[in-house]
Amino acid sequence: MDMFLQQVLNGLTLGGVYGLVALGLTLVYGILHVPNFAHGAFYMVGAFVSFHAMTAWGFNYWVAMGVSALAVAALSVLAERIVFHPLRNASGLHPMVAAIGVLLFLEAAAQAIWGADFQRMQTPYPGIIDLAGVTAPIQRLMIIGAAFALMVVLHLFLTRTVMGSTIIAMAQNRDGASLVGIDANRVAMLTFAISGALAAIAATLYAPINLVFPAMGHLVITKAFVIIILGGMGSVPGAIVGGLIIGFAESFGAFYISTDYKDIIAFVLLVVILSVRPQGLFAKEHADGLA
Template sequence: MDVVLQQFLNALTLGGIYSLVALGLTLVYGILQVPNFAHGAFYMVGAFIAIKLMGGWGANYWVAMVGAAIVVAVVAAISERLVFHPLRKASGLHPMIAAIGLLLFLESGAQALWGAEFQRMATPYSGILEFGGLALPAQRLLIIVAAFTLMLALHLFLTRTVTGSTIIAMAQNREGAALVGIDPDRVAIMTFAISGMLAAVAATLYAPINLVYPAMGNLVITKAFVIIILGGMGSVPGAILGGLIIGFAESFGAFYISTDYKDIIAFALLVVILSLRPQGLFVQGAR
C-alpha cells in the first residue's frame, strides 16, 4: 500500500505539471485554432529565467517564479503580435510552420545565452516529510498544491470574471464575439500571456526535480498535445483530466512495467482512447 501511495503522489506531480502546460496550449488553440508548437519553448525559457534569477540575482524561489512568469508572458505576447497575428488570415499550415520556426529560434537563443549543458535549479523545499511510513518529498507536495491551486484560480478567472468570459466567448465563436464588441486582438494577446505564465510556473515548479536544458520543452509539449487531443481539442476540463490520466499512466506504468517505456505509454494511451472515442473525452470547444 505504501508503494501504491508513493506512485499516487508521483502521478499527481506529473499530472499537475502536464495539466498546467496543456491548459496554456488549449487556451491558445481555442483562440487561433492552430497548435502552438512553440509553447514548449515558453516552458523552457521560464525554467532558465527562474534559474538565472535565483543564481545570478539571488532571488528567492517564489520571486524567481513570479519573475519568470512575467518575462515569459511578455515573450508570449510579443510572439503573438510578431509571429501569429500577421498570419491570422492565412491557412492553418502557415501558423504551424511559424510556430515551429519560433520554437527553433527560442531554443537556439537559449543555447547561445545559457549554453547547452544540463542545469539544475536549487530549491529551499528539499526536505522529506514522513507520514505513516510514506516518504513525501516537500517539492513534490509543493508542485501538487501549487498546480491544482493555479488550475482552480484559472477556472474561477474564466468562469467568474468578465475578462475570462471574453476568452471563452472567443474560443467558442470568434466572429460572434467580435460582433458583440469583444476585441479579438486584445483577447489574443491576453490569452498568449496567460499561456506563457502557466508554462513558466509549471517549469519553475518542476525544475528542482528535473534537468534544465534548451531542448527540455520538446517532450513536454509533445505530451501536452497528446493530452489536449485526449481531452478534446480546446476543452479546458479535458486538458486537466487528460494531464491527470497521462500522469497516472506514466507513474504506474513505469513502476509496474518499466521506466524504459515511460514516455511511450502516453502515445499508446492516445491510440487506445481515440480508437474508442475519436472526439476525445470531452466535446470539442473550450468551456
C-alpha cells in the same frame, strides 16, 4: 500499499505539471485553432529565466518564479503580435510552420545565452515528510498544491470574470464575439500572456526535480499535445483530466512495467482512447469553445 500510494503521489506531481502546460496550450488553441508548437520553448525559457534569476541575481525561488512568469508572458504576447497575428487569416499550415520557427529560434537563443549544458535548479524545500509510510518530498507536495490551486484559479477566472468570459466567447465564435464589441486583439494577447505564464510556472515548479537545458520542452510539449487530444481539443476540463491520466499512467507504468517504456505509455493511451472516443474525452460535438 505504501508503494501504491507512492506512485499516486508521483502521478499527481506529473499530472499537475502536464496539466498546467496543457492548459496554456489548449487556451491558445481555443483562440487560434492552431497547435502552438512554440509552447514548449516558452516552457524552457521559463525554467531558464527562473534559474538565472536565482543564480545570477540572487532572487529567492518565489520571486524568481514571478519574474519568469512575467517575462514569458511578455515574450508570448510579443510572439502573438509579431508572428501569429499577421497570419490570423492564413491557412492552418502557415501558423504551424511559424510556431516551429519560434521554437527553433528560442532554443538557439537559450543555448547562446545559457549554454547547452544541463543545469540543476536548487529546491527551496529539500526536506522529506513521512505520510503514513509514504515518502513525500516537500517539493513534490508543493508542485501538487500549487498546480491544482492554479487550475482552480484559472477555472474561476474563465467562468466568473468578464475577461474570462471574453476568452470563452472568442473561442466559441471569433466573428460573433467581434460583432458584440469584444476586442479580438486584446483577448488574443491576454490568452497568450496567460498561456506563457502557466508554462513558466510549470517549468519553475518542476525544474528542481528535473534538469534545465535548451531542449527540455520537447518531450513535455509532445505529451501536452497528447493530453489536449485525449481531453478534447480546446477543452479546459479535458486538459486537466488528460494531464492526470498521463501522469498516473507514467507513474504506475514506470513502476509496474519498466522505466524504459515510461514515455511511450502516453502515446499508447492516445491510440487506445481515441480508438474508442475519436473526439476526445470532453469534446463537444457541436462546439469548438473552451468546454
